[in-house]
Amino acid sequence: MGKRSGVTAARGFAAGGMSCGVKKTGAKDLAIIMSDRPAVAWGAFTKNSVKGAPVIWSRECLRSAQARAIVVNSGNSNVLTKDGYEHARRMARAVAEKLGVGERQVFVASTGVIGQPLPVEKIETGIAELFPRLSSQGGVDAAEAIMTTDLTPKETSATFDIGGGRVTVGGCAKGSGMIGPSMATMLAFITTDAAVSKTVAKDLTKRACDASFNSITVDGDTSTSDMLILMANAASGAPVIEKPSGKRYSLLLEKTTEVCEYLAKEIVRDGEGATKFVTVNVTGAVSEKAAKQVAMSIAKSPLVKTALFGQDANWGRILCAAGYSGVAVDAYKAKLSISGVPIFSCGALVSDDWEASAAPKLKEKNVEITLDLGVGKASARVWTCDFSYDYVKINADYRT
Amino acid sequence: MGKRSGVTAARGFAAGGMSCGVKKTGAKDLAIIMSDRPAVAWGAFTKNSVKGAPVIWSRECLRSAQARAIVVNSGNSNVLTKDGYEHARRMARAVAEKLGVGERQVFVASTGVIGQPLPVEKIETGIAELFPRLSSQGGVDAAEAIMTTDLTPKETSATFDIGGGRVTVGGCAKGSGMIGPSMATMLAFITTDAAVSKTVAKDLTKRACDASFNSITVDGDTSTSDMLILMANAASGAPVIEKPSGKRYSLLLEKTTEVCEYLAKEIVRDGEGATKFVTVNVTGAVSEKAAKQVAMSIAKSPLVKTALFGQDANWGRILCAAGYSGVAVDAYKAKLSISGVPIFSCGALVSDDWEASAAPKLKEKNVEITLDLGVGKASARVWTCDFSYDYVKINADYRT
Numbered sequence: 001m002g003k004r005s006g007v008t009a010a011r012g013f014a015a016g017g018m019s020c021g022v023k024k025t026g027a028k029d030l031a032i033i034m035s036d037r038p039a040v041a042w043g044a045f046t047k048n049s050v051k052g053a054p055v056i057w058s059r060e061c062l063r064s065a066q067a068r069a070i071v072v073n074s075g076n077s078n079v080l081t082k083d084g085y086e087h088a089r090r091m092a093r094a095v096a097e098k099l100g101v102g103e104r105q106v107f108v109a110s111t112g113v114i115g116q117p118l119p120v121e122k123i124e125t126g127i128a129e130l131f132p133r134l135s136s137q138g139g140v141d142a143a144e145a146i147m148t149t150d151l152t153p154k155e156t157s158a159t160f161d162i163g164g165g166r167v168t169v170g171g172c173a174k175g176s177g178m179i180g181p182s183m184a185t186m187l188a189f190i191t192t193d194a195a196v197s198k199t200v201a202k203d204l205t206k207r208a209c210d211a212s213f214n215s216i217t218v219d220g221d222t223s224t225s226d227m228l229i230l231m232a233n234a235a236s237g238a239p240v241i242e243k244p245s246g247k248r249y250s251l252l253l254e255k256t257t258e259v260c261e262y263l264a265k266e267i268v269r270d271g272e273g274a275t276k277f278v279t280v281n282v283t284g285a286v287s288e289k290a291a292k293q294v295a296m297s298i299a300k301s302p303l304v305k306t307a308l309f310g311q312d313a314n315w316g317r318i319l320c321a322a323g324y325s326g327v328a329v330d331a332y333k334a335k336l337s338i339s340g341v342p343i344f345s346c347g348a349l350v351s352d353d354w355e356a357s358a359a360p361k362l363k364e365k366n367v368e369i370t371l372d373l374g375v376g377k378a379s380a381r382v383w384t385c386d387f388s389y390d391y392v393k394i395n396a397d398y399r400t
Numbered sequence: 401m402g403k404r405s406g407v408t409a410a411r412g413f414a415a416g417g418m419s420c421g422v423k424k425t426g427a428k429d430l431a432i433i434m435s436d437r438p439a440v441a442w443g444a445f446t447k448n449s450v451k452g453a454p455v456i457w458s459r460e461c462l463r464s465a466q467a468r469a470i471v472v473n474s475g476n477s478n479v480l481t482k483d484g485y486e487h488a489r490r491m492a493r494a495v496a497e498k499l500g501v502g503e504r505q506v507f508v509a510s511t512g513v514i515g516q517p518l519p520v521e522k523i524e525t526g527i528a529e530l531f532p533r534l535s536s537q538g539g540v541d542a543a544e545a546i547m548t549t550d551l552t553p554k555e556t557s558a559t560f561d562i563g564g565g566r567v568t569v570g571g572c573a574k575g576s577g578m579i580g581p582s583m584a585t586m587l588a589f590i591t592t593d594a595a596v597s598k599t600v601a602k603d604l605t606k607r608a609c610d611a612s613f614n615s616i617t618v619d620g621d622t623s624t625s626d627m628l629i630l631m632a633n634a635a636s637g638a639p640v641i642e643k644p645s646g647k648r649y650s651l652l653l654e655k656t657t658e659v660c661e662y663l664a665k666e667i668v669r670d671g672e673g674a675t676k677f678v679t680v681n682v683t684g685a686v687s688e689k690a691a692k693q694v695a696m697s698i699a700k701s702p703l704v705k706t707a708l709f710g711q712d713a714n715w716g717r718i719l720c721a722a723g724y725s726g727v728a729v730d731a732y733k734a735k736l737s738i739s740g741v742p743i744f745s746c747g748a749l750v751s752d753d754w755e756a757s758a759a760p761k762l763k764e765k766n767v768e769i770t771l772d773l774g775v776g777k778a779s780a781r782v783w784t785c786d787f788s789y790d791y792v793k794i795n796a797d798y799r800t
Contacts, residue, residue: 050723050731080719080731082748114716115749224720302702302787316514319480320624323450331450331480348482349515387702 565638
């Protein structure tokens with residue numbers, strides 16, 4: 001039998017996924033995630049100024065005091081389509097009617113090709129069929145139904161004690177193409193049976209997201225459709241966390257961040273054509289913002305990423321990418337190491353045999369780049385993957 | 401017999417190129433470009449905060465009232481190397497001694513791998529050998545000697561009448577990898593026998609460069625080593641242009657820009673692994689800066705570039721890249737066409753058969769993307785290439 005996992009790990013949540021005919025392949029393309037009782041919700045959305053209709057709809061839903069469900073289709077992003085907003089609303093309404101709640105209590109997300117008319121009737125028919133089958137074991141089906149070029153579904157959960165109550169946070173996400181550094185960079189849905197105020201939901205969403213999904217990049221492109229939705233339904237019976245401070249909040253934030261970080265890393269591991277999982281640490285910066293800017297510049301450089309694919313310790317490209325990040329970098333104060341092997345320090349190579357030491361490290365699946373700027377105490381960490389032949393292939397042939 | 405071309409098209413200039421042993425392949429790797437009389441010079445340099453020693457040296461040379469030569473090696477960029485500055489100086493000194501002038505009259509440029517010790521003795525020996533062979537037919541050899549992963553040497557010239565004198569502007573450039581949008585993005589050397597003041601040389605360099613080399617991108621990376629040097633030696637006998645205004649200056653600027661634009665486009669055509677030459681026009685912007693920012697965002701998007709390689713009219717990615725450029729883009733005011741075929745207008749596709757019309761255009765070598773933002777009157781144009789399997793291959797294997 002199935003088990004509670006991902007978005008249905010927390011009590012009071014049910015979900016499901018099915019194929020309703022949006023994807024020509026017949027793969028799952030419709031997911032519903034719902035709470036059996038009113039939940040407090042918040043979201044984070046793409047900063048792209050060209051936004052999909054579902055992003056516009058779901059942002060508006062933040063104004064509602066309560067939320068009950070999220071409906072998602074893959075295979076078509078409903079971006080820049082005729083009647084896109086009305087179609088997003090119809091998706092919400094189809095779920096809301098089943099639940100007997102207002103349509104503004106249902107978030108909508110879509111992912112896939114841009115600019116193709118959304119086959120909304122197929123989705124409506126699918127919703128009618130899927131709704132009665134939603135269950136507490138349906139998390140994994142939902143995680144599968146939101147995939148596009150992803151190779152694996154991504155879900156996880158964490159359970160812990162908080163103020164005497166047993167609380168669970170779970171989630172699922174999809175990523176793969178178009179993973180850029182500006183929130184949101186994918187679809188992610190987080191559910192928890194913790195009890196929180198709206199103020200706490202807002203803070204929790206922003207902070208967990210910044211430390212996870214906003215710290216990854218696959219190709220630097222920021223999609224028109226990305227969003228993260230967090231729903232908290234209080235089904236655990238644990239006491240309400242009213243303010244974003246204190247021990248109980250800290251624990252909830254820590255665990256929610258862990259869930260988000262796991263999902264974000266899974267997105268990178270499953271990056272289009274990725275053969276490496278790369279952690280970029282920047283330390284010794286004047287501010288966290290500067291550290292992240294340098295780290296992202298390194299993580300996004302096509303020359304760094306192709307060198308990583310080639311298992312080549314081309315450290316000059318790393319310093320070069322740091323240099324054009326917009327942050328002033330002094331190579332005579334900087335220190336660079338790759339997977340623990342010191343390479344470069346304050347203007348010069350640390351040794352003559354650095355390459356022999358670094359070579360075996362670059363053959364490993366996980367590579368860690370650490371750049372100490374030597375000018376301050378702030379740091380940042382981002383995750384990325386390499387750039388392979390397959391990245392080009394997947395994206396050249398995406399629509400065919 | 402040879403002919404005057406490129407940097408030796410203008411009177412009073414001689415040049416040459418040879419192999420001095422920096423490149424393991426035995427290909428040409430040393431070039432000298434010199435004026436037989438004192439010239440007025442200016443330069444534009446990389447904005448990367450990690451700068452090669454030759455960039456530091458050559459920027460300092462701008463303070464000299466006169467310039468006589470440029471010495472260039474390929475195969476090693478002399479960036480982040482021990483004694484790099486002293487080595488750059490030794491290159492300048494070796495040429496200056498032959499000319500009997502101060503070392504500050506000799507610009508130095510290096511291109512190639514970062515962080516490897518520069519074999520400066522080989523270069524000094526090469527300079528001694530090459531100097532006596534410099535000639536007015538040596539432009540093409542110099543253009544060859546500055547190449548790295550370039551497939552073809554790039555040179556051109558223009559001759560025209562200016563205030564009664566016959567004036568020539570010529571130049572050579574190298575590019576290929578690491579072509580990013582921030583000046584300078586390659587090596588380019590422009591020579592003219594026009595007579596200009598230093599003020600004019602400055603303005604001419606900046607304006608011609610912005611309209612050409614600063615309007616191209618191959619992979620968005622900005623090198624540590626890039627520079628453009630312009631030398632004007634008055635050998636034409638044409639009257640001196642003292643101020644950056646008036647008819648004669650306009651003509652000189654126009655022709656110099658033409659030379660630079662030709663070279664910049666050649667760099668894009670020869671971009672690593674490029675199969676397409678792509679012009680991105682952004683019109684209807686609120687400012688030229690905004691237009692260029694949007695155009696560069698489109699031109700740099702890996703998703704747009706891989707779609708172009710795949711000959712796929714994935715117009716959604718173009719609007720998506722415009723959307724995350726940092727400039728506010730309203731898709732309901734924007735119009736997009738590809739190679740003259742209208743695709744999208746004010747929020748919707750223009751027709752049902754847009755794809756059939758666009759498909760043959762995308763099979764062509766030259767593709768033109770035109771995005772009208774519909775909110776102003778400013779425009780910008782940038783040139784780029786696609787992202788192919790070969791781009792990844794060249795850069796994964798670069799150092800092997």
